[in-house]
Amino acid sequence: MSHEYFPVNQAGLSYGVAFDESAVAAFLADHPDYDPEKDYDLMRDACVPELVSVxxxxxxxxxxxxxDLQEEPATPADAMELTKRNSEGYYVNVYDADTMEIIGVYKIGGTGDN
Structure with missing residues (x-):
């Protein structure tokens, strides 16, 4: 995966805003023949950093x-469990980009009422 459009922390992880306007513009300048029907995964890999701002x-x-944002189920049973977990909501760690220290949690899925 290429994350050349983002800064990199001391741990070697890229960080920033997913689909940041400047990252998308740079990607499109580097890929003038970009076809969203065929090349979306290429753009996603380039325009989403390893650490996403929240x-x-x-x-x-x-x-x-x-x-943590893009879990892929391996089996139908995993898919059912992930669907249930997403509907209920779950928490993932929030990190400081430089130190990778855990500074909070972020809720994924759910109604926001929990």
């Missing part, structure tokens, strides 16, 4: 691991 439950600005 605000934690207590309003601390930080980053979540992109892999």
């Amino acid at each position: 605000s934690s439950e207590d309003s601390a600005d930080g980053y979540v691991l992109e892999e």
